Every structure is written in C-alpha cells, then in structure tokens.
Amino acid sequence: MSAVVRVAAAVMLRSDGREFLLAQRPEGKVYAGYWEFPGGKVEAGESMRDALVRELHEEMGITVTACTPWLTRRFTYPHATVHLEFWRVTAWTGEIGITGPLEHAAVDWQEKAKSPTVEPILPANGPILKALSLPETMLITHAEGDGTQAQLARLAARLKQHEGSLPPLIQLRDKQLPANERQAFAAAVVDLAHAHGALVVINDDAALARDCGADGLHLSAGALAATQQRPDFAWVGASCHTAGEVARAGELELDYALLGPVLPTPTHPEHPGIGWDEFAARRADNGIPVLALGGMQESLRATAMAHGAHGIALMRGW
Numbered sequence: 161m162s163a164v165v166r167v168a169a170a171v172m173l174r175s176d177g178r179e180f181l182l183a184q185r186p187e188g189k190v191y192a193g194y195w196e197f198p199g200g201k202v203e204a205g206e207s208m209r210d211a212l213v214r215e216l217h218e219e220m221g222i223t224v225t226a227c228t229p230w231l232t233r234r235f236t237y238p239h240a241t242v243h244l245e246f247w248r249v250t251a252w253t254g255e256i257g258i259t260g261p262l263e264h265a266a267v268d269w270q271e272k273a274k275s276p277t278v279e280p281i282l283p284a285n286g287p288i289l290k291a292l293s294l295p296e297t298m299l300i301t302h303a304e305g306d307g308t309q310a311q312l313a314r315l316a317a318r319l320k321q322h323e324g325s326l327p328p329l330i331q332l333r334d335k336q337l338p339a340n341e342r343q344a345f346a347a348a349v350v351d352l353a354h355a356h357g358a359l360v361v362i363n364d365d366a367a368l369a370r371d372c373g374a375d376g377l378h379l380s381a382g383a384l385a386a387t388q389q390r391p392d393f394a395w396v397g398a399s400c401h402t403a404g405e406v407a408r409a410g411e412l413e414l415d416y417a418l419l420g421p422v423l424p425t426p427t428h429p430e431h432p433g434i435g436w437d438e439f440a441a442r443r444a445d446n447g448i449p450v451l452a453l454g455g456m457q458e459s460l461r462a463t464a465m466a467h468g469a470h471g472i473a474l475m476r477g478w
C-alpha cells in the first residue's frame with residue numbers, strides 16, 4: 161500500500177470568526193470542481209505550518225501571519241490515504257487572488273452557523289464543517305452553589321452579551337440537585353438558551369435531555385468508558401482527562417471533548433492541573449474539537465487556541 165499523504169488545510173476566518181473560506185478545486189486535479197479548505201501536500205523536510213503558509217502563498221497570493229492547529233483527520237480515497245491537519249488562520253496580508261494569482265476555480269465565504277451554500281464538498285470534510293458550527297465557549301452551570309434563580313439570571317445576562325456573535329454551548333451539570341428541581345431548572349435553561357439561539361447539553365441523563373428538549377448529551381468520563389456507541393442526539397460530547405479518553409471520544413464520533421483540568425481551579429486549588437504543554441500533547445492527533453477546562457477565563461482563550469483548543473469551557477469564570 162502506498163504511503164499516507166500528509167496535507168495541510170487552512171480554515172481561513174474573517175468577520176470575528178463568523179465566516180470561513182471554501183475554495184473550489186481546479187480542472188486537472190483529482191476531485192476537480194469539489195470545494196475544500198485551501199492547502200495542499202506537505203513537502204519533504206517541511207513542517208505542517210510551513211506547508212500551510214507556502215500553499216496559501218502559492219494558491220492565493222496571501223501571506224499567513226497568524227494560525228493555530230485545530231483538527232486532524234485520516235481518510236482513505238480511491239487515489240490515496242490522506243492525513244489532514246486543519247489549521248485555523250486568523251490573519252494574513254495581501255488579498256486573495258489579487259496580490260498573486262488564484263489557483264482555485266473559485267472561492268466563497270461561508271457562515272459557520274449555516275449549511276454550506278456550495279457543493280459538492282470533499283468527502284473527508286463533513287465532520288470538519290460540523291466542528292466549525294460548534295460554539296467556541298461552553299458555560300457549565302453550577303446552580304448547586306448559586307441557586308437556580310441566580311444561575312438563570314446570570315445566564316440571561318451572559319446570553320445577551322453574545323447577541324450578534326455565535327452563542328455559547330451550555331452544559332447543565334448540577335448532578336446533586338433533587339430530581340424535580342433539576343428537571344425544572346433544565347426546562348428553564350433550555351427555554352432561555354433557545355430564545356437566544358444557544359445549544360444545551362445535559363450531563364449524563366439521556367431521559368432528562370429528551371424530556372426537556374435539550375440539544376444533546378454530555379458524558380462524564382465514567383459514562384464515556386461505559387458507552388459502546390454514540391448516543392442518538394444531535395450533539396454529544398464527553399469529559400476527558402487522558403489522551404486515551406480523547407481518542408475514545410473520537411472513535412465514538414462524538415462532537416467534542418472537554419480536556420482538563422488545565423490550570424488549578426477555585427474548587428481544587430491544591431491540584432496543579434495538567435498545564436498547557438500536556439493539554440496540547442493529550443489533544444494532539446484528534447479529529448474532534450477539544451475545549452480546555454479548569455481555571456479558564458476569557459483572557460486565556462488565545463493561549464488555549466495556540467495549544468490546539470477549539471475553545472474554552474467555563475465553570476466559575478462566566
């Protein structure tokens with residue numbers, strides 16, 4: 161069997177990260193006419209990042225000035241098995257197809273929150289498009305400490321801040337609330353979230369998730385270990401601590417993983433957290449978006465992304 165082909169692909173973002181670029185493969189290439197993320201094969205001796213910068217210069221005439229690793233995917237086509245690394249590109253100089261010639265047949269800016277308006281898309285890219293629509297912030301409820309009314313008021317204020325940008329994903333945790341209180345809280349959270357276009361996942365309770373009309377299920381690490389196949393919800397994610405758990409979440413084709421604790425947290429100040437280098441190592445080589453958890457706050461988002469995080473999950477810091 162021929163060697164795996166390494167490919168760097170760029171998810172170019174503009175308009176505060178709300179839009180991304182798709183490009184149409186030109187005549188003469190395999191899958192001509194299909195839409196893809198710009199990029200191409202890594203050359204001998206070249207790093208993934210260098211390949212990405214070179215390809216975007218050759219194919220579009222632009223110079224990348226800021227990019228971070230995001231997702232990895234292996235896919236077997238009839239012509240080759242490819243190992244794709246998708247990077248988010250957030251800044252560049254030059255103008256696409258103006259500062260240099262455009263090799264693609266066409267380019268098109270697409271909205272993250274909507275289905276693409278162009279087709280066909282390269283077969284390997286389906287999960288990547290879904291990952292693009294995953295919010296980059298998760299808010300985790302902690303009504304057990306604050307009380308449900310205080311949490312709802314805080315959530316309402318927080319969701320207002322997101323008007324005009326992609327709303328956060330909300331995880332309803334609060335496992336110790338009495339069942340009837342948890343049900344009522346879940347119903348109120350779903351109503352409020354949906355009024356603002358936000359998604360809700362319920363921690364470890366599929367029946368409650370269905371009853372309250374939530375968008376999905378969040379599996380604890382224990383539930384992840386016991387799960388044999390992806391639960392039947394639009395959105396499913398899991399809490400992970402090890403590289404093995406992140407890999408398992410990927411094998412089950414879940415939509416995201418939370419990985420941490422990265423830094424010490426107010427509730428466990430004695431636990432140093434795994435730190436950013438270990439976060440990057442444990443999330444590496446995975447096809448699902450990984451959000452950093454533990455001691456997170458808005459000011460750490462750029463650091464998280466530089467270490468390959470899809471975004472950040474906030475328990476106390478929201």
Ligand SMILES: Nc1nc2c([nH]c(=O)n2[C@H]2C[C@H](O)[C@@H](COP(=O)(O)OP(=O)(O)OP(=O)(O)O)O2)c(=O)[nH]1
Pocket residue numbers: 167168169170189190196197198199200201202235237240242244282283284285
């Ligand atoms: N650029 C890019 N390639 C992708 C994506 N998704 C996907 O499956 N691929 C596959 C298609 C190809 O098999 C391979 C990329 O090879 P390519 O032919 O575009 O590479 P290249 O630009 O270096 O082309 P060439 O010099 O060999 O003509 O990766 C994607 O989103 N972007």
